[in-house]
Amino acid sequence: MNESLQQERHDSAREVPSDTPPPFARFINVQKSYDGIELVVKGFDLDIHKGEFVTLLGPSGSGKTTCLMMMAGFETPTHGQILLKGNPINDLPPHKRGIGMVFQNYALFPHMSVSENLAFPLEVRHLSKSEIKQKVARALAMVRLEDFGDRRPAQLSGGQQQRVALARALVFEPELVLMDEPLGALDKNLREEMQYEIKRIHADLGVSMIYVTHDQTEALTMSDRIAVFNDGVVQQLAAPETLYEAPENAFVANFIGENNRLYGEVTEMVGEKCLVRLDSGETVQAKPVAAGGIGARTTLSLRPERVGIVLDSQSPGFDNCFHAEVREVIYLGDHLRTRVSVCGNDEFILKTPNAQGHSSLRPGQSVEIGWSSSDCRALDA
Template sequence: MVTTAEPDAPQETSSCFAIFNDVQKSYDGETLVVKGFNLEVQRGEFVTLLGPSGSGKTTCLMMMAGFETPTHGDILLDGTPINDLPPHKRGIGMVFQNYALFPHMSVAENLAFPLEVRGMSKEEISTKVANALDMVRLGEFGDRRPGQLSGGQQQRVALARALVFEPELVLMDEPLGALDKNLREEMQFEIKRIHQRLGVTMLYVTHDQTEALTMSDRIAVFNDGIVQQLATPEALYEAPENAFVAYFIGENNRLNGQVSQLDTQGEHCTVTLDSGEQVRALKVAVNEVGERTQLSLRPERVRLLSAEEPGAAGTQSPPDNVFSAEVLEVIYLGDHLRTRVAVCGSDEFIIKTPNAEGYPPLRPGQTLQVGWDACDCRALDA
């Protein structure tokens, strides 16, 4: 379980821009909704707090914004403790899911408001508003009211308003939750583009794993007020440290069993499944023979041995684990096929194969050989 920044990537202290130091939060004085939260966000970094509803991620964001106060611990911004600093003095940009735009003001007036509060001149305000609208590609929409815009356009305005006064830190709380799938995907790339262009530090909250994987430099996965793992998107997907992270990030096949052998030298183990088969796996969260474990295996890492990739014959070594499987269901998804098979005592075992030449069509009732390598199968906590 990881609750601190990764030790294998040290950076200068000056680059740690936003810091949570052993932060806890309780609303009733008894139940902790955030438990010992530690996080160092580097200057210019895009960090996402990811987790299910009620996991504590939004509470952490609200404490950074100043709308909630930590029960214990310290929050620092650019080296300065801000626990007792009111929200309007923190200089933080904020984007909410419901946009929070003033409906009686034009788009330009919405953007001008935070600048007027800061006492800027009309000329400076006009320039900054125009630049912000151009940045989100809404330069011709300044005179419109929010009610005259689509949901995606309103979210662009909300993003522009959070950036118009050039804050060093922008907080985003489920900003794309109200958008449909296509708009949500478009805005993911838009936000990432703006982040890369401006180099502003961003702290983002979502329960959507795709958003987190698409935009983030690092992701903190929350559950029950605790950070389960803090890592890059690639590391979270390829090397989850426990069962919760494995099954929250992407799709996984789960196989339950008991450790029957541990390599004395090396990284692998043998697991005897509840169905009786023996599987070679990577030992991640198991320490002794007899321990219960849950194996985690990504659907795209399973090979159909009777339908190897074109040109792969003779070039791939046999997988460490080979079993006979019965095809139960085949779903066509355009770029790939999602096949459900019965194997190793599970009727919910999924295999994803590309929709490419060389892969013969599969049909329910068909029996075939499937296999996977030990390094792709992770022995996690039960």
């Protein structure tokens, strides 16, 4: 991302309309270096509003967990400010921030029962025994573990342990909860179950949450907004549907969901369309998003479900139509995943509902496929 765009986002992150309530938590031009030379977080700006679920999403080493640890107080920013309810917290120790934290490895005390684990953060806050008992019971009910208070962590399944860890983070009623890849150790079914469980609890309590993951499906399922990280920089910050439908650059398009890519050079700009001469020789009409000017190299991004198979007069009109050769057809119940060779790309994917009558497609078959120019986004090279 170029410096002017990064500065523009930095400036816009500070502009708050007069009728908008102040952000509950803020990162303002935050940078972090561990060796004093290389920045692992570069000019991070983010406003988090009361009750919002924000996910920091990106590959390993992109800086997302470092940002979470700085908010928690386990790391200190090299530059910039972190605010909580309008107050700077850079120098405030973790135990004075009043923030709940859930880790991937649960971090439960193995020698304590579930109830004792939940009571611990209340005891250090010097609450009365009756109040502790009441809050522990409420937290157990919240995660549907009312009958497990006397068990030790070793007697629980992975999903149950994660519920206890979540309950412990919520038991003292924090206004902000941080989660560092909390579902990474669970199997697929448990992970999906816990995603909806966390989302339910978030909706019930109205607590603000910052969630770190590298799992795009998890982020899309749970978040109000997602910040996509790469190399210490937020590439795009938006609602899940915006990130998927309108990625601003090639990295976001490739990282969020499945994506077909074609490469070429812009040859003409016509209103809200551009013409791109592909490396394989074909010309494609596309929507210029971050394509640069005429002569610039560009990556075309196209979602598999936006590609159609042309079936005579029944098919919708497409701006772009090409002959393709079917390489592979996989039946996935509600849809077919078809791999074709087209425009010099042997890994071009179509996703078509199985009700459309395409189940007769076979490897080696020639078909005509097409797509709209509005669904084909011309991005950076």
